Amino acid sequence: MLEEIAPTLLVKHKTKEEKRLPPLPNAEFGKVVTRLPPEPSGYMHIGHAMSGILNYIYAKMYDGKLWLRFEDTNPRKVKLEYYENFRKGYKWFGIEWDYEKCNSEDLNLYYEYANELIRKGLAYVCFCSKEEMSKGRFMMVGCAHREQPVQLNLSLWKEMLSGELEEGAAVLRLKGDMTSKNTVMRDPTLFRIIEHPHPIVGDKYRVWPTYDIAAAVEDAICGVTHVLRSSEFALRDELQNYIRSLLGLQNPVFVEYSRFEFKGTPLAKREIRRLIEQGIVSRWDDPRLATVDGIKRRGLLPEAIKEFTISQTGLTYTKRVYAWELLYAINRRMLDPIAKRYFFVPDPILVEVEGAPELHVELPLHPSEPLGKRLVHVGNKLYIPRRDLQGLKKGDVLRLKYLYNISIKDVANDFVNANFVCREVIEGVPIVQWVTEDYVNVRVFVPDVLYQDNGELNPDSLKIVHGFGEKACIEIKHGERVQFERFGFCIRDDANALDFIFIHT
RNA sequence: GCUCCGGUAGUAUAGCCCGGUCAAGUAUACCGGCCUUUCGAGCCGGUGACCCGGGUUCAAAUCCCGGCCGGAGCACCA
Structure with missing residues (x-):
């Protein structure tokens, strides 16, 4: 009956059903919050896009909310043009976000949490060199600074903030577990001094949080319920949860998957930059590159990448390298009826x-x-x-x-x-x-x-x-x-x- | 090196948690046919896979152990 009246409706319905993403664990309808966490230190590429699509679709699927949050706590790396490149890129893929912020807005908040950790004896100012600390972590032994009294740490922290201590001289470390099998738990750096102007907040701050504390705090205060990210971050789950537990903040559910890579195509910023410098590719939007600007010039449809992400992708840890042909097949099918x-x-x-x-x-x-x-x-x-x-x-x-x-x-x-x-x-x-x-x-x-x-x-x-x-x-x-x-x-x-x-x- | 994670057709995946219905599903690629004033699209059919070895069990892709292979992490990057 329905076949006769509206056959196209039926077909559409069917394909939509087939290509659904698996359900999110512990997700409640109307209460899911996910996030797009780009570091504005390079051009957006297809991996960011696919990850973004996943976060967007899940937020949609559960009638939830999506954050765009720039992870810009390393002023030496981030540049203004990249913020906009990500916004434009996400928009091109039809990804709409509900809220937007930059981690760099919250420095004062991070400082408060730092103070709290120090007061509770959970963090200390460390003067070890990178080499010393790396060695200590490898050997699973703490350094002398670890035992400094709270009062001393408090005043040293003040010196970090005031400028009495210069870049490289000291960092604030978490008192973690030096014997943990998970190496990131071995007294990780929480704050370091970076004397470099920031594209958004200028030279207002000189002490910057590292990824783990910034992400831990932000995911909690943004109310993120589900962190969908690639698996190179898997070891940080424990640390970020631990930091939140110390601060009385709530933990999200983690869903991790291996990076999205495409055959014969570099994604790493350094590698692409090298290819440009060597004149092998022309620019960041070279059609052979998997940057968003590149694939746009290359004629790929954002919808095709979206469908590819849903249908060909799995939320697995397995390392995989996609063949471009799989994407082309989808793109071809979409292009066929509309291309003159x-x-x-x-x-x-x-x-x-x-x-x-x-x-x-x-x-x-x-x-x-x-x-x-x-x-x-x-x-x-x-x-x-x-x-x-x-x-x-x-x-x-x-x-x-x-x-x-x-x-x-x-x-x-x-x-x-x-x-x-x-x-x-x-x-x-x-x-x-x-x-x-x-x-x-x-x-x-x-x-x-x-x-x-x-x-x-x-x-x-x-x-x-x-x-x-x-x-x-x-x-x-x-x-x-x-x-x-x-x-x-x-x-x-x-x-x-x-x-x-x-x-x- | 150490720690964690993973290994399903050429490729990408479903299934694995809660063993049987899996002689393993889907997409793509390939082969054949149909359709077509494109070598495109569409339709129909076909070939093709559970890393290896042990164990548990009436029964293992699914659970356990070992091996091999691969990935991630071991930053004052994210």
Whole structure:
């Protein structure tokens, strides 16, 4: 019954059901709070995006709330432009957040908690060098500073804040458990001095919290119920919970999963920066990169990445590296009904058709969707891909799509002579795309993975295909995704030049 | 090196907590067919996996032990 009335409704419903994320543990409808915790120290990439999508979808699923919270407590690393890059990136993916804040707003609050910990004898000011402390932690033995009286720690803390102690001289450490199997529990640093202006609060502060105390406090005061993050943080759960327990704060539920990586594609800031410096990729938005700006230029749809995250991803610790093909398959399915079709002839060869009628033809911009048409005036000279001539001999018949059939008469180096056969479709005749003499020059950049399976750089990570596009290509808007028939889906990369980036077949 | 975590088809996953219904589901890739004025999309069918070895049990992908392989952490980064 329903199939007859509204079949599409049924299908939609079905696919939606199939692609649900597993339920969140201990989640109560209406009470879930998740968060996006970017560190604004580099450009947003697909890993941030997928993680963000997960947090967003779960908040939605439970009618909960989502925080955007910038983890910007290292003034030496964070930069203003990156805050906006993340906001823009999340928005591009359709991720909407309910609240926004920066950890750097809460320095005074962190100081209060620090005071409390010191007063309770749970934290101490330590003068050990990094090397000494690292050694002590390795050996599971505490240093002398650990035993300092509370009063002394209190006044030393004041000296840290006032500037009497300079950067590197001292840190505030948590009195943890030096014999814990979990190394992060061995008296971790809570605060350190950083003499560097902060992009938001300037030089107002010189003592900055480390990740663990900042995150522990923030997740609690933001009321975060579920922390969904990648598994490299798994060891911090115990520490952050411990810090909260000392401060009388509530703990969230942790859901951790291994990082999202894609085959042959670097995500680490350092590595990308190196590739840029070496001139191997152009910029942070290079289409071979998995930065959000990169995949945007690359023609991938945010919805495709969203669906990929839901359907192909698991909340497991297992290390996995995704094949781009899985994402392309989804992207292709989404693009197919909306991408206009155009003719692009790579490596063109001129064909002169004897006996061809002069025609004004209307070609549909899509084989099944009503996306419009374009008009073409055809004389007897056209261009077709050289590749399609391979193996053809005199007398072989070829169909020019939407036009007519030709039979090959003579093939020279850069010229083909053919005879007009007929306009009707003949079963079994190969069909090729073509352009007329009023073609436009088109360049298609074909990106591939940066690294090969053996770990070496892929020398062909960006190929350029030159060819002729039909005149109507000039109508394609910058950023518009189209399909060049029998070539592949491409996105226009420039508002002026007819430069395209190949998306996938 | 130490500590924790994990290993299901080519790839990504479901199942594992609460052993049997799993002769292992799905997606993608691949192969074949249908459809199609694209080598795209769609439809139908097919090939293909529980890391290895022991143990517990009537019964193990599921529980236990060992091995091997992989990942994460061992920062005054997050």
